[in-house]
Amino acid sequence: xxxxxxxxxxxxxxxxxxxxxxxxxxxxxxxxxxxxxxxxxxxxxxxxxxxxxxxxxxxxxxxxxxxxxxxxxxxxxxxxxxxxxxxxxxxxxxxxxxxxxxxxxxxxxxxxxxxxxxxxxxxxxxxxxxxxxxxxxxxxxxxxxxxxxxxxxxxxxxxxxxxxxxxxxxxxxxxxxxxxxxxxxxxxxxxxxxxxxxxxxxxxxxxxxxxxxxxxxxxxxxxxxxxxxxxxxxxxxxxxxxxxxxxxxxxxxxxxxxxxxxxxxxxxxxxxxxxxxxxxxxxxxxxxxxxxxxxxxxxxxxxxxxxxxxxxxxxxxxxxxxxxxxxxxxxxxxxxxxxxxxxxxxxxxxxxxxxxxxxxxxxxxxxxxxxxxxxxxxxxxxxxxxxxxxxxxxxxxxxxxxxxxxxxxxxxxxxxxxxxxxxxxxxxxxxxxxxxxxxxxxxxxxxxxxxxxxxxxxxxxxxxxxxxxxxxxxxxxxxxxxxxxxxxxxxxxxxxxxxxxxxxxxxxxxxxxxxxxxxxxxxxxxxxxxxxxxxxxxxxxxxxxxxxxxxxxxxxxxx
Numbered sequence: 001x002x003x004x005x006x007x008x009x010x011x012x013x014x015x016x017x018x019x020x021x022x023x024x025x026x027x028x029x030x031x032x033x034x035x036x037x038x039x040x041x042x043x044x045x046x047x048x049x050x051x052x053x054x055x056x057x058x059x060x061x062x063x064x065x066x067x068x069x070x071x072x073x074x075x076x077x078x079x080x081x082x083x084x085x086x087x088x089x090x091x092x093x094x095x096x097x098x099x100x101x102x103x104x105x106x107x108x109x110x111x112x113x114x115x116x117x118x119x120x121x122x123x124x125x126x127x128x129x130x131x132x133x134x135x136x137x138x139x140x141x142x143x144x145x146x147x148x149x150x151x152x153x154x155x156x157x158x159x160x161x162x163x164x165x166x167x168x169x170x171x172x173x174x175x176x177x178x179x180x181x182x183x184x185x186x187x188x189x190x191x192x193x194x195x196x197x198x199x200x201x202x203x204x205x206x207x208x209x210x211x212x213x214x215x216x217x218x219x220x221x222x223x224x225x226x227x228x229x230x231x232x233x234x235x236x237x238x239x240x241x242x243x244x245x246x247x248x249x250x251x252x253x254x255x256x257x258x259x260x261x262x263x264x265x266x267x268x269x270x271x272x273x274x275x276x277x278x279x280x281x282x283x284x285x286x287x288x289x290x291x292x293x294x295x296x297x298x299x300x301x302x303x304x305x306x307x308x309x310x311x312x313x314x315x316x317x318x319x320x321x322x323x324x325x326x327x328x329x330x331x332x333x334x335x336x337x338x339x340x341x342x343x344x345x346x347x348x349x350x351x352x353x354x355x356x357x358x359x360x361x362x363x364x365x366x367x368x369x370x371x372x373x374x375x376x377x378x379x380x381x382x383x384x385x386x387x388x389x390x391x392x393x394x395x396x397x398x399x400x401x402x403x404x405x406x407x408x409x410x411x412x413x414x415x416x417x418x419x420x421x422x423x424x425x426x427x428x429x430x431x432x433x434x435x436x437x438x439x440x441x442x443x444x445x446x447x448x449x450x451x452x453x454x455x456x457x458x459x460x461x462x463x464x465x466x467x468x469x470x471x472x473x474x475x476x477x478x479x480x481x482x483x484x485x486x487x488x489x490x491x492x493x494x495x496x497x498x499x500x501x502x503x504x505x506x507x508x509x510x511x512x513x514x515x516x517x518x519x520x521x522x523x524x525x526x527x528x529x530x531x532x533x534x535x536x537x538x539x540x541x542x543x544x545x546x547x548x549x550x551x552x553x554x555x556x557x558x559x
Contacts, residue, residue, distance in 0.1 A: 045080050046078060046079070046080040046081040046083075046134040046135065047060070047078075047079055047080050047134075047135065048060055048076055048077065048078055048079075048124060048134070048135045048137060049076075049077055049079065050066050050068070050074055050075070050076055050077070050112070051074050051075055051076075051077050052072065052073065052074040053073045053074050060135075060137055063138075064135075064136065064137040064138060065119075065137065065138040065139075065140050066137065066138070066139050066140065067140050067141075068112060068114070068139060068140070068141050069114075069141045070114050070116075070117070070141060070178070071178055071180065071187075072112065072114075072141075073112065074111075074112055075109070075110040075111050075112065076106055076110040076112065076124070077110060078110070078124055078134060078135075081134065083126045083127075083128070083132075083134075084126070084127040084128060085110065085124050085125070085126075085127060085134070086108075086124065086125050086126065086127035086130065086222040087104075087106040087107070087108065087110055087122070087124050088122045088123050088124070088125065088200070088220060088373055089104060089105040089106040089120050089121075089122030089139060090103060090104045090105070090120075090122070090200075091103060091105070091115075091118070091120055103115045104199075104200075105120045105122070105139055106122070106139075107198065108198035108199070108222055108224055109198075112139075114139075114141055117141055118141065119138055119139070119140045119141075120138065120139045121136070121137075121138045122136070122137070122138075122139075123135065123136040123137070123373070123374060127222055127235070128235055129235075130219045130220065130221060130235070130236070130373075131219070131372075131375075133374070136374065136377075148178065148179045148186075149176060149177070149178045149179075150176075150177055150178075150179075150186060151176055151177075152176075152177055152186075176188070197224065197225035198222070198223060198224045198225065198327075199222070199223060199325070199326070199327025199328070200220045200221065200222050200223070200327060200328070201220070201221055201223060201232060201325050201326075201327075201328070201329040201330070201331055202218050202219070202220060202221070202329070202330045202331065202362075202365055202366050202369045203216070203218070203219060203221045203232060203233065203236050203331045203332075203333070204216060204217060204218040204219075204331075204332050204333070204365055204368075204369075205233075205236065205237065205252065205255075205333045206332060206333065206334045206335065206396075207255065207256075207296060207334075207335045208265070208334070208335075208395075208396050208397075208398050209264070209265065209268060209334075209335055209336060209337040209338075209343050209344070209398070210262045210263070210264060210281065210296075210301060210335065210337065211261070211262060211263030211264065211265065211278075212256070212257050212261055212262070212263075213392070213396050214392070214396070215237070215252060215254075215255050215296075216236050216237060217368060217372055217392070218365045218366070218368040218369040218372060219236065219369055219372050219373070220369050220370075220372075220373055221235055221236060223325040227325055228246075228320060228321050228322065228323050228324065228325070229309060229311075229320035229321070229323040229325075229331060230242070230246040230247070230249070230320045230321050231246075232325065232331065233249070233320070233331075233333060237252055240253070241253040241254055241255075243295060243297060244297075246320070246321045247319040247320065247321040247322075248319060248320070249297075249307045249309075249320060249333070250297050250298055250307075251295040251296060251297020251298065251300075251307075252295060252296055252297065252307070253294065253295045254294050254295070255294070255295060255296030255297075255335075256286055256293070256294050256295065256296040256300065258294075259282050259285055259286055259301075260282070262278060262281050262282055262301060263278050264276060264277055264278045264280075264281050264301075264337065265397070265398065265399075267343075267356065267398065267399050268337055268338050268343050271338060271339070271342065271343060271355070271356060272338045272339075275338075276302050276304070276337055276338045280302075281301040281302060281337070282301075284300075284301050284302060284303075285300075285301070286300045286301060287299065287300065296335060301337065302337045302338065304336065304337060304338050304339060304340060305335065305336060305337050306335075306336060306340075307333060307334070307335060307336075308333075308334055308335075308336050308340075308341045308344060309331055309332065309333045309334070310331070310332050310334065310344070310345070311323065311329055311330070311331055312329055312330055312362055313330070313360040313361075313362050315341065315345060315347075330362040330365055330366060332361075332365065342355070342356075343398070344358065344398070345358055346358035356399065357399065357401070357402075358398060358399055359400070359401070359402035359405055360402075361395050361405055363406075363409050364391055364394075364395060364405055364408060364409040364412065365395070367391070367409055367412045367413055367416070368388065368391055368392070368395075368412070370416060371384060371388050371412070371416060377438060378416065378419060380437075380438035380439075380440075381415070381419040381438050381439045381440075382440075383415040383418060383419065384412075384415045384416055384419050386415070387408070387411045387412040387414075387415040387416075388412060388415075390408055390411070390412075391408050391409070391412050394408050419438075419439055423436045423439070424436050424437065424438065424439065429460075431458065431460050432460040432461055433460070433461040433479065434455070434459045434460060434461070435448075435453070435455060435459075435461070441455075441459040442455050442459060443455055443456075443457060443459055445468075451479075451480035451481065452480070452481040452499065453475065453479045453480060453481065454466050454468065454473065454475060454479075454481070461475075461479040462475050462479065463475050463476070463477055463478075463479050465488075471500040471501065472500070472501040472519060473495070473499045473500060473501065474486050474488065474493065474495060474499075474501070481495075481499040482495050482499065483495050483496070483497055483498075483499050485508075491520040491521065492520065492521040492536065493515070493519045493520060493521065494506055494508065494513065494515060494519075494521070501519040502515050502519065503515045503516065503517055503518075503519055511537040511538065512530075512537070512538040512553065513532065513536045513537060513538065514527045514530075514532050514536075514538070521536045522536065523535070523536045529554050529555040530549070530553045530554060530555070531544045531547075531549055531553070531555070538553040539553060540552065540553045
């Protein structure tokens, strides 16, 4: 019996690891109140807030961050739009000494499902148009207040050292309890069961066999209960562009760039012994079936052409409506020109051996989807863009050797990882403050939305006077450009609305002032026939000693 008890204890420990993966937990007080909900409802543009299970609201911080912990329970809410949200918050997590998997911190329903203590970055987009990103933000549970987690059966703690004895066919329900820092009581942490009916797949739509590249480059697409390959494809291309029955994709509207853009790859010409070439394809043409001729579908450019789809690199022996998505699947919709898919896989019907080598490209396709999940930001990094463009080129070639595909995937992965490490925003260095945008150091003028700054040729923020394109500007002690009056070393200067230093006569709030050639304000002196007083304002309608100045400030001779 001892052996049996010990084995059960090991099972409980394994269960604990799996359950912690899905913690959603009890509520720990945070600085929030119901009055915030009124502020939330006042907004107009799409925005995100977190609603605790007890009704409290937490709004996103200034740095686009929600501060939560493992014991918090609630849902993220997209407000200000009727469009269906798709939450994309995942990270690679370790569930055993040798096993890793992807975990989603926010499920398809917006439920907060933390795994461990870390800061996770992600975004929410339009579920029906993944390219429309509503908001990017972070979930920070680094400051989690949980200090200890234990497994219990009833009131008995169980572990490898404290096994639970089972008599006969009896059983016990395992609960997970956590203790908050500074407290002694262990409180039950609700465990959310895995949602096997939702997740994300990667979808790409390709027309490489006619030399026109991607129709849609790889993207992550959310799925829910009832989705299949047809419904998922419609989320990408738009249901109005899907031609055919749900069981069969006949054509995609807008999928053809035109007959003059068709270039059949050389490997297909050789594979078909010259029966399918660029010349034959252009001669065959694209039949206009009432769609304006820009749809790409079966029997366009070849008697063997049509749409096929592959899941995780394998041919699927059933229709698109019969496919049941699994989290992490890669679906590639591909246009075939010869051999009913032989030009896509290298395999021929009835022949167990490939007649041409075409390697699996799922890994690099997934990496491309990761880039497209935040395309504007990631493609702004030159290293990422170069690696991504190279990946597109090699994947589009179809017969690129596996070694080159693997090398390109490694290069793209490294570029993305490096981009995540580079700074963004302000960075204090030993030389001074610098500012980074998409990993690139800003040189010259910088507009942060609230203030203008000037970064010198080394990217260091300037304070004090700076000359730019023949104009002088003054940056305060925090580096912000000054407009209006500024006092420097006891002398006054006036900077116009663009921050440029003024010289000569200038009218400010109904008064005239004279600024010397060095920009300093003149005071208590005559400027030609005009007199500026101690405060710099030009005198009007008054005597200056034995001299009189009129309403325009000019000295009236013989007054």
